[in-house]
Amino acid sequence: MRTRTTTATATAAAALTTAVALLLTGCGGGSDSDDSGKDEIAGADTGASASASPSPSPSASEDGVDRPEIKLPKDIENVFEGGSTGDAKKDAVLADNERRVNSIDEAIVVDAEKHPALEFYSKDDALLSAATYIKSFYDxxxxxxGKTRYYEREVTFAKDGSATVTYCMDSTDTYPKDRKTGKVDRSVKASPNDYVFYNTRLEKNTEGVWQTTSVSSTEAAKRCM
Known part of the structure; x- marks a missing residue:
């Protein structure tokens, strides 16, 4: 299983360098997302890019915003529980929170020249910490x-117009995969660290997108077990 904390670091200069490198080269430096499966070995799980398909995230055109398409491979399943809150503003925040999660996963599992959705849904400390986290996979x-579950998602609004989204993550049904061979290590056992509580801050930009600006997380969070 994987622990996926993306807490912002204090080393802003180093993180900024990492973020810029990530956004310009896509970490892996692949030519495009259709070529990454060439070195797969017989019997291994299919490569992420080769089986990429549109993720089940909210529609990219339902609110009129010109959004970058996010594609996740068929072996990646993100389940966002809770559904509609009945409040259009809260639902919009949760939708962009969901898209951000998917954009980070896309940057990890899909070898491509660029990952535009990552910068589209994250900025400031949240972008830097996400870039550092993503780069660790490539390094x-x-x-x-596998499947990751997101639940107990709640939205609150501050007087300055920003939003806070808190939620739990359960990654007990995910497994490490070797990037070069495609082999999956299913011997890894679940642990309390697979349950993570997130507290995120979002701001609405001029395009109407709720961008995540900061993230804090707690591994082995009892409230999520």
Whole structure:
């Protein structure tokens, strides 16, 4: 299983360098998302890019915003529980929170020249910490596969117009994957660290997108177990 904390770091200069490198080169430096499966070995799970398909995230055109398409491979499943709150403003915040989560996963598992959705839904400390986190996968030649569950998602609004989204993540059904061979290590056992509580801050930009600006997280969160 994977722990996916993306807390912002204090080393802003180093993180900024990492973020810029990530956004310009897509971490892996692949030519496009259709070529990454060429080195797969017989019997291995299919590569992320080769089986990429549109993620089940909210429609990119339902609110009129010109959004970058997010594609996740078939072996990646993100389940966002809770559905509609009945409040259009809260639902819009949750939708962009969901898209941000998917954009981070796309940047990890899909080898492409660019990952425009990452910068579209994250900025400031949240973008820097996400870039550092994503780069760690490439540095270790690993990816992941499986299902991740997001639940107990709540939205609150501040007087300055920003929003806070808190939620739990359960990654007990995900497994490490070797980026080069596509082999999945299913021997890894679930642990309390697979349950993470997130507290995120979002701001609405001029395009009408709720961008995440900061993230804090707690691993082995009892409230999520």
């Amino acid at each position: 270790n030649d690993r990816s992941f596969t």
